[in-house]
Amino acid sequence: MRNQRGAPELAVCGVFSTEQADTVSHALRVVDEGAAVPVFADHVRRFSTLDPVLGSAPRPLYLALKEALELVALRLALAGETAGS
Secondary structure, three states, X not given: OEOOOOXXXXXXXXXXXXXXXXXXXXXXHHHHOOOOOOOHHHHHHHHHHXXXXXXXXXXXXXXXXXXXXXXXXXXXXXXXXXXXX
């Protein structure tokens, strides 16, 4: 996630912070030092531009992949192409 100034910030659940304190402190230090880290909001924004309807609502990964494959297959079928060509 990003903090109020827009800098990447690590969000860690309380259980993980307690059980893996050394790992969390190391990760926090690496992020504070400026390591490149994925910010999921950036990816969500990119996905929503691909398809505003499907990209706007969170869904389980397996369902999102299924819907994406169905959409690609439909587009190929409408274009008169086969998946192997």
